[in-house]
Each structure stands twice: as structure tokens, then as C-alpha cells.
Amino acid sequence: xxxxxxxxxxxxxxLIGALFDFLxxxxxxxxxxxxxxxxxxxxxxxxxxxxxxxxxxxxxxxARHPVIVxxxxxxxxxxxxxxxxxxxxxxxxxxxxxxxPPFEPTVRDGRIYARGATDDKGNIFAPLAAVxxxxxxxxxxxxxxxxxxEGEEEIxxxxxxxxxxxxxxxxxxxxxxxxxxxxxxxDQPSLILSSKGLAACxxxxxxGRSDLHxxxxxxxxxxxxxxxxxxAATLHADGRVAVEGFxxxxxxxxxxxxxxxxxxxxxxxxxxxxxDAPRLWGEPGYSALERRWIRPTVELSGIWGGFQGEGVKxxxxxxxxxxxxxxxxxxxxxxxxxxxxxxxxRHHTPPHAxxxxxxxxxxxxxxxxxxxxxxxxxAGEALQALYGRAPLMIRMGGTLxxxxxxxxxxxxxxxxxxxxxxxxQIHAPNEWMRxxxxxxxxxxxxxxxxxxxx
Amino acid sequence: xxxxxxxxxxxxxxLIGALFDFLxxxxxxxxxxxxxxxxxxxxxxxxxxxxxxxxxxxxxxxARHPVIVxxxxxxxxxxxxxxxxxxxxxxxxxxxxxxxPPFEPTVRDGRIYARGATDDKGNIFAPLAAVxxxxxxxxxxxxxxxxxxEGEEEIxxxxxxxxxxxxxxxxxxxxxxxxxxxxxxxDQPSLILSSKGLAACxxxxxxGRSDLHxxxxxxxxxxxxxxxxxxAATLHADGRVAVEGFxxxxxxxxxxxxxxxxxxxxxxxxxxxxxDAPRLWGEPGYSALERRWIRPTVELSGIWGGFQGEGVKxxxxxxxxxxxxxxxxxxxxxxxxxxxxxxxxRHHTPPHAxxxxxxxxxxxxxxxxxxxxxxxxxAGEALQALYGRAPLMIRMGGTLxxxxxxxxxxxxxxxxxxxxxxxxQIHAPNEWMRxxxxxxxxxxxxxxxxxxxx
Numbered sequence: 001x002x003x004x005x006x007x008x009x010x011x012x013x014x015l016i017g018a019l020f021d022f023l024x025x026x027x028x029x030x031x032x033x034x035x036x037x038x039x040x041x042x043x044x045x046x047x048x049x050x051x052x053x054x055x056x057x058x059x060x061x062x063a064r065h066p067v068i069v070x071x072x073x074x075x076x077x078x079x080x081x082x083x084x085x086x087x088x089x090x091x092x093x094x095x096x097x098x099x100x101p102p103f104e105p106t107v108r109d110g111r112i113y114a115r116g117a118t119d120d121k122g123n124i125f126a127p128l129a130a131v132x133x134x135x136x137x138x139x140x141x142x143x144x145x146x147x148x149x150e151g152e153e154e155i156x157x158x159x160x161x162x163x164x165x166x167x168x169x170x171x172x173x174x175x176x177x178x179x180x181x182x183x184x185x186x187d188q189p190s191l192i193l194s195s196k197g198l199a200a201c202x203x204x205x206x207x208g209r210s211d212l213h214x215x216x217x218x219x220x221x222x223x224x225x226x227x228x229x230x231x232a233a234t235l236h237a238d239g240r241v242a243v244e245g246f247x248x249x250x251x252x253x254x255x256x257x258x259x260x261x262x263x264x265x266x267x268x269x270x271x272x273x274x275x276d277a278p279r280l281w282g283e284p285g286y287s288a289l290e291r292r293w294i295r296p297t298v299e300l301s302g303i304w305g306g307f308q309g310e311g312v313k314x315x316x317x318x319x320x321x322x323x324x325x326x327x328x329x330x331x332x333x334x335x336x337x338x339x340x341x342x343x344x345x346r347h348h349t350p351p352h353a354x355x356x357x358x359x360x361x362x363x364x365x366x367x368x369x370x371x372x373x374x375x376x377x378x379a380g381e382a383l384q385a386l387y388g389r390a391p392l393m394i395r396m397g398g399t400l401x402x403x404x405x406x407x408x409x410x411x412x413x414x415x416x417x418x419x420x421x422x423x424x425q426i427h428a429p430n431e432w433m434r435x436x437x438x439x440x441x442x443x444x445x446x447x448x449x450x451x452x453x454x
Numbered sequence: 455x456x457x458x459x460x461x462x463x464x465x466x467x468x469l470i471g472a473l474f475d476f477l478x479x480x481x482x483x484x485x486x487x488x489x490x491x492x493x494x495x496x497x498x499x500x501x502x503x504x505x506x507x508x509x510x511x512x513x514x515x516x517a518r519h520p521v522i523v524x525x526x527x528x529x530x531x532x533x534x535x536x537x538x539x540x541x542x543x544x545x546x547x548x549x550x551x552x553x554x555p556p557f558e559p560t561v562r563d564g565r566i567y568a569r570g571a572t573d574d575k576g577n578i579f580a581p582l583a584a585v586x587x588x589x590x591x592x593x594x595x596x597x598x599x600x601x602x603x604e605g606e607e608e609i610x611x612x613x614x615x616x617x618x619x620x621x622x623x624x625x626x627x628x629x630x631x632x633x634x635x636x637x638x639x640x641d642q643p644s645l646i647l648s649s650k651g652l653a654a655c656x657x658x659x660x661x662g663r664s665d666l667h668x669x670x671x672x673x674x675x676x677x678x679x680x681x682x683x684x685x686a687a688t689l690h691a692d693g694r695v696a697v698e699g700f701x702x703x704x705x706x707x708x709x710x711x712x713x714x715x716x717x718x719x720x721x722x723x724x725x726x727x728x729x730d731a732p733r734l735w736g737e738p739g740y741s742a743l744e745r746r747w748i749r750p751t752v753e754l755s756g757i758w759g760g761f762q763g764e765g766v767k768x769x770x771x772x773x774x775x776x777x778x779x780x781x782x783x784x785x786x787x788x789x790x791x792x793x794x795x796x797x798x799x800r801h802h803t804p805p806h807a808x809x810x811x812x813x814x815x816x817x818x819x820x821x822x823x824x825x826x827x828x829x830x831x832x833a834g835e836a837l838q839a840l841y842g843r844a845p846l847m848i849r850m851g852g853t854l855x856x857x858x859x860x861x862x863x864x865x866x867x868x869x870x871x872x873x874x875x876x877x878x879q880i881h882a883p884n885e886w887m888r889x890x891x892x893x894x895x896x897x898x899x900x901x902x903x904x905x906x907x908x
Contacts, residue, residue, distance in 0.1 A: 354732050
């Protein structure tokens with residue numbers, strides 16, 4: 001057994017105790033009354049880096065919650081990795097659904113139950129423990145490290161782009177290790193090749209001054225809900241987005257990449273049943289997994305107009321509203337796609353309606369890492385060594401905005417390595433992390449850092 | 455000047471005083487706390503009939519508020535008209551918008567301001583005053599009369615169908631005079647040839663167990679809002695209802711009838727501007743007035759699904775809802791039309807959604823009176839004599855449910871004769887009736903009853 005592994009085994013109780021201290025701080029970034037807890041969690045994180053022996057630890061202010069940056073330069077001949085995570089957590093309500101209190105970490109059936117157990121305190125604690133084990137047993141980490149631990153991830157990292165741009169020099173690195181994701185399955189490690197970008201907009205139609213009596217005006221006055229469904233129905237044709245130019249820039253996967261996705265164990269019928277959906281739906285010519293992972297989508301995420309109460313109101317509505325969520329894949333540009341959608345909407349708005357098109361802030365670019373990126377192969381080797389099986393190369397339909405920010409501001413890619421598991425209730429009551437996964441994560445980070453330094 | 459006209463002139467102050475007493479009773483049928491006021495208004499109405507000299511006056515109970523039935527049989531050789539109206543009124547809130555209190559009738563600028571001034575206390579008081587004048591000056595009314603004055607009109611006359619069916623024998627008549635409508639213009643009398651029926655339904659789509667994360671599931675999971683707009687957009691094609699069989703039974707108007715409508719003074723552009731609508735909309739091949747009056751419509755009266763708050767929620771909705779209001783013309787049958795719409799909805803619901811189709815109670819049949827009906831010509835003569843010009847023969851997009859009830863239960867038609875005026879704020883604050891119209895109404899009913907008796 002290597003020395004670092006013995007260290008982890010010998011200090012298991014102490015390390016888990018430290019994580020529990022971290023978990024006890026209700027650092028809920030969405031709730032202003034927890035501002036003091038954010039400060040405590042930031043201070044705890046900085047202290048932990050100092051405890052490991054990180055020589056430069058700074059607690060850098062942002063408009064809201066500080067970023068902890070730690071730097072440990074060991075050699076100009078070694079690569080520099082920036083380890084990313086966050087010390088803030090989601091709100092814990094509804095509290096009555098928690099079996100044990102969210103900020104009193106409790107072990108049951110081999111799982112730590114607590115808000116943040118996985119997202120992200122457990123996931124970011126693992127590389128800290130790994131570095132500690134390597135440092136205590138070898139004197140220094142095997143590569144140059146920057147720690148970047150923020151406190152605004154659960155509110156959309158509003159300060160991050162400006163902060164990273166401003167601190168560009170201090171954050172210069174070769175790649176990022178994002179410790180904030182999940183594995184494909186309990187015994188199936190995985191690495192993420194891409195995630196989707198995000199854009200969102202609202203369409204407001206107006207057909208007149210006020211809602212009208214459907215008997216007195218119906219048949220002659222335009223109806224905003226009718227105009228909206230007529231418009232909205234043009235967004236898709238047979239399951240495919242029907243907006244001209246929408247697919248421009250989409251990197252089509254090659255046969256090998258599609259074969260790789262086809263080899264992922266994914267049962268469409270079981271998936272359909274899990275949703276209790278009459279039928280799956282989407283772009284023809286692609287599997288459900290491809291549609292979720294590598295095809296851009298336009299989702300009608302909300303619609304409203306006219307009377308929505310019980311029973312009947314004989315009204316001809318004069319306004320109607322639609323929200324769209326657009327998921328993008330490399331190399332679509334959010335603003336260009338919104339341009340195309342706006343053009344489509346203006347072109348297809350019936351002449352009896354006036355349209356207002358609003359773009360929401362917070363668009364995120366899609367993320368993709370080259371499968372031959374030099375930091376990816378060592379991650380695969382570490383997971384192979386840890387699990388005795390090769391990781392699946394997977395993709396995400398969700399958005400990993402930090403990867404896009406680090407890419408655009410620092411020109412570096414991100415290797416995501418996190419030990420979330422299917423069903424572990426992040427953002428929900430009774431969030432958990434298995435002890436076995438926490439220990440795997442610590443060992444996995446040791447193996448990965450050593451492989452990077454080799 | 456005929457004697458009845460002198461009587462009306464001589465008793466003008468006394469008659470208006472009596473109407474004011476009626477208007478002071480806040481007989482709001484929608485508000486349970488006014489139950490005592492409904493009783494007072496019913497008693498006032500019965501007393502008024504006795505004051506006129508109606509020999510049989512009964513206050514007949516229903517599940518809620520009584521119907522006052524008065525009967526005056528003068529001769530087997532004369533026709534029997536049933537005069538319909540209601541003693542209940544709409545709620546008066548918001549009170550702060552009334553210039554003078556709603557139940558303290560006040561004359562300003564030649565108008566009586568009060569809740570019920572037109573709808574329907576003013577309108578039903580006019581024939582009572584007319585009968586009084588005829589009776590005081592000739593000893594008896596010129597034809598057989600039944601008075602039918604209900605107290606539930608403003609809550610949709612829930613007791614009426616059962617009541618009329620039960621009292622069929624007592625209510626046997628040749629036709630009904632409905633004293634509860636409006637004239638086309640201030641100096642333009644009119645008679646109503648038809649009004650639309652009403653049916654309403656709700657369409658609920660479901661595509662899965664719960665709303666989903668649009669990034670993790672979008673592209674594969676079905677979206678209920680998308681399915682709904684796809685379905686709803688099939689209800690119309692180029693402004694025309696596209697439901698198979700929807701127009702079955704519609705009586706097409708002949709050239710003379712269309713010419714009559716075309717001759718109605720109606721400025722489409724002024725109408726459009728009054729709505730502040732970008733463009734009018736509806737069935738091609740018909741004028742806006744034809745579409746409002748004589749063409750059936752399907753209105754999308756409400757829609758909702760997914761996220762409707764501020765900003766962005768990245769959700770794939772699993773339910774979505776649509777309400778339809780259907781306006782019918784003679785001789786469409788509400789249930790048959792709902793059958794056709796349900797068949798269309800089931801046929802056009804995409805396979806990735808499940809549909810629930812709900813019919814709302816309270817469907818109303820369309821109403822139409824034959825232009826050669828023997829009770830209609832004398833009404834036209836009376837209006838011609840009163841105004842010095844022929845009435846316009848108009849139609850209504852709204853619903854007159856009582857006419858359909860009397861037609862189906864008593865097999866009689868209804869001649870509507872009411873002196874509502876454009877803009878007189880029925881169902882709104884500061885309801886008014888002009889004194890000139892009240893006096894015209896009293897004289898108009900005298901002329902009409904005399905013409906019917908001639």
C-alpha cells in the first residue's frame with residue numbers, strides 16, 4: 001500500500017470529522033440571512049488549505065461572497081492544475097422532509113446525510129484530503145496546484161466571470177479540475193466530454209388594449225392565446241427545431257463518437273417508464289441519449305394567457321406569454337442562436353399580434369473537451385486503477401458554466417471529476433454521499449495527481 | 455295625445471319615484487348577505503303587480519330566490535304574452551369608483567345613476583308602468599299577460615330551467631317579451647333576431663409524472679406545453695375553425711339577410727382602433743360584424759403550463775392546460791359541437807401526451823327568432839312610431855339563455871325589447887339609464903301591447 005493510501009486509512013476518522021465540521025456550516029448563498037455562515041465557510045476553507053500546507057492562501061472579495069485562492073508552485077517543469085469547487089450550498093427547505101437535520105451530518109447505512117454532502121462540500125473536500133495525504137507523505141504535491149473555491153455557485157456564480165478576468169494572471173494554469181460532478185453509476189466511473197450551453201428568452205404577444213367578452217367580440221377581435229399557439233407551434237416540426245439557422249455551428253459527431261454513445265448502457269424504455277411518459281419525443285435520427293447529450297434543444301418552459309381559474313370565463317385574451325429555454329452544443333454561440341430565434345419569432349408572429357422578444361441574462365456557452373486532451377488520459381488511468389474498469393466517456397445535457405468561463409477567460413479546459421451518484425438528492429431533502437465514494441474520491445484524486453506528475 | 459300617454463305624463467314623477475324605491479333595494483343575488491334584500495325586492499315586485507291591478511300574483515319559491523308570476527287573462531281571442539325580467543342586480547363593487555352611491559339613485563345630466571338603473575330594474579319597470587297606464591285608462595290590458603320576474607339572472611338563472619319545466623301549464627303563452635336588452639344606438643332602435651349559444655371545455659395534457667430539468671431531460675422527455683401548442687394550433691386554419699363537422703347545422707344567411715347586416719352602420723377600422731388591435735381576425739369570407747353576430751367561434755380563453763414567474767426556470771413541463779369558449783349559432787347543438795371538438799382534440803393530441811377533455815356545465819343553445827314571427831312586426835311598428843324611424847334588425851354575439859330555456863320548455867319565441875344604451879355601464883360602476891329612454895320605454899311598451907292587441 002502506498003504511503004498516501006496508508007495516510008488516508010490511518011486518518012479516515014479525522015478526515016471525515018473535518019468534513020462534518022464543514023457540513024455543519026449552513027452556508028446557503030441564496031438566503032441573505034446566512035451571510036455570516038458564508039463567511040464562516042470561507043474562513044473554514046482557507047484554514048483547511050493552510051492546514052494542508054498550501055503556502056499562499058488568499059480570501060479574495062467579490063461583490064458577494066469571497067473566493068478562496070490557494071497556490072502551491074512546486075516546479076516550473078510540472079503542469080499547473082487549478083482545482084475548482086464551491087463552499088456554498090442550496091437551501092434546505094422543506095425541512096420537514098429531512099429524516100435528520102440538514103446541517104447535522106449523520107451516517108446511516110454507509111451514507112453521510114447532510115446538505116452539501118455531495119454538492120459540493122463532499123466533492124471539494126476529497127481533493128483537499130488527497131493533497132493532504134500526498135503532502136504529508138511526500139512533502140509536496142506532485143504538480144503545481146491552484147485551489148479556486150467559490151461561494152456563489154448555487155446562485156449562478158454571478159461574480160465569477162469578472163473575478164476570473166480580473167485575476168487572470170494569478171490564475172494562470174494549464175487546465176482545471178472541476179470537483180463538482182457525478183459518476184455515471186455506482187460502480188461505473190465516467191469522464192465528461194461535453195455539456196450543453198444555455199440561453200433563455202420570453203415572447204410576449206399583445207393583440208389589443210384589454211381582454212374582451214368572447215361573445216361580444218369573439219370572431220372579430222384577435223385572440224392573443226390563439227396567436228401565441230399559432231406562433232409557438234412553428235418552433236418544432238416533427239420533433240426537430242424548425243428555426244432557420246438554429247443548427248449552424250453544431251459539431252456533428254463522427255461515427256466513432258456515436259458508437260461510443262450507443263455503447264453506453266441506456267434503456268430507452270426503462271427511461272420512458274421512469275418518467276411515466278406516454279412516449280419519448282425529440283429530433284428524429286438520434287437516440288434519446290444523443291438527444292439529451294449532443295443535440296441542441298428548444299424547450300417551451302412556460303406559457304400563460306387569459307383565464308386560468310376554475311370553471312369558465314368567457315374572455316378573449318389580449319396578451320399571452322411564452323418562455324423558452326434553449327440548450328446549446330459546441331460550437332453554437334448563445335447570442336447568435338437567440339438572434340435566429342428572434343428572427344423566427346418576428347417572422348412567424350401573426351399580423352394580428354404585436355410581439356416583444358426579451359433575452360434573459362445569464363446565457364452560458366456549451367463546453368466540450370478534446371478527448372485527446374493531455375489531462376484527460378491520466379484521469380482515465382486513475383479511474384481504471386481505482387475501479388478496475390475503464391471510465392465511460394459521457395456527455396451532459398445540463399450546463400457547466402464554470403468550464404465555459406475558464407475556457408473564455410483563461411483559455412484552459414476543464415476535466416470534471418466528482419463523485420456524485422445517481423439519486424443522491426442534491427438540491428433536495430436528504431442529500432447524501434456514500435462513505436465508500438468519499439474514500440474512493442480521496443484515493444482517486446491521489447492517483448490522478450500522481451499520474452499528472454509522472 | 456292618447457289617454458295612456460297623458461297618464462304617463464301626468465304620473466311621471468310618481469312612476470320615477472316608484473322605480474327609485476325599487477333601485478334602493480340592494481338585491482345582489484351573488485352575495486348571500488343580501489338574501490333579505492332579495493326577499494324585499496321580490497315583495498316589492500309582487501306589490502307593484504298588485505298595485506297595477508294584476509288579478510293573480512304569486513311569489514313562487516325556487517331553490518334560491520322566488521319568481522314572481524302575475525297572470526291577467528282578458529280574452530280567449532287575444533294572444534298571451536309573457537313579460538320577462540329580473541329583480542336581482544350585479545354586485546356594486548368597487549364602491550370607490552361610484553360617483554354617487556349605487557343604491558341611492560341620483561339624476562345627473564338627465565341620467566338616473568344606480569346599480570340596476572338599466573339592468574334590469576329600469577328595463578322591467580318600463581312594461582309595468584306601461585301596463586299600469588293602459589289599465590288605468592282602458593280598464594284592462596289589450597292582450598292576455600303573464601309577468602315572469604326572476605331573482606337569479608345575475609347568477610346564471612340556475613333554478614330557471616327546472617322551474618319553467620315544472621310550471622309549464624301555468625306559463626303557457628304565445629310568446630315572450632324579454633325586457634332585458636339594449637338598443638343599437640341612442641337614437642337608433644333595434645330588434646334582435648338571434649343570439650349565440652355557449653359551450654365551454656378544458657383540455658388538460660399530461661406528458662409525465664413531474665416537471666423535469668430541461669438540461670438533463672430536454673430533447674428526449676416529452677414537453678406538455680409543446681404538445682399543447684401543437685394541438686391548439688390545429689383548432690383554426692387561416693382564421694376559420696378547423697374542427698371537422700363544427701359547422702354542421704349552421705343556418706347560412708341568405709343574400710337578403712347578409713345585405714341587411716351589411717347595411718348596419720359599422721366601421722371596421724374604427725372598431726379595430728377602439729380595441730387597439732394590430733388587425734382584426736377571424737373567418738375569411740365574412741365581415742367583422744357577420745363574424746361577431748352570425749358565425750360560430752372557438753375562442754382560446756385561457757392557457758397555462760410550466761413556469762410563469764419572473765426570469766428563467768429551466769423546466770420541461772409535464773402538464774399544460776387550455777380552456778375553450780365556443781359560441782354557437784342556430785341550429786348548432788352544444789353537446790354535438792362539444793362531441794366534435796372532443797373528437798378533434800383526441801385525434802390531434804400528439805402521441806407523446808395524454809389528454810383529459812372536460813365539458814363545463816351551463817351550455818346554452820343559440821337563439822333565433824323568425825323575422826316573420828307575428829310578435830315581431832308589431833314591435834317594429836311600435837319602434838317606428840316612437841322614433842320616427844324603422845328599427846335595425848340586429849343580432850348578438852352574446853348569449854340570451856332565457857330565450858333558449860323558454861323555447862325548449864315552453865316552445866315559444868322571445869321578442870327582446872330593452873332600452874339599454876351603448877356605454878351605460880351595466881355590471882360596472884356608475885350604471886345609468888337616461889330619463890328620455892325610460893320614458894321612451896314606457897311609451898314603447900304601450901305602443902307594442904296595443905299593436906299586439908289590434
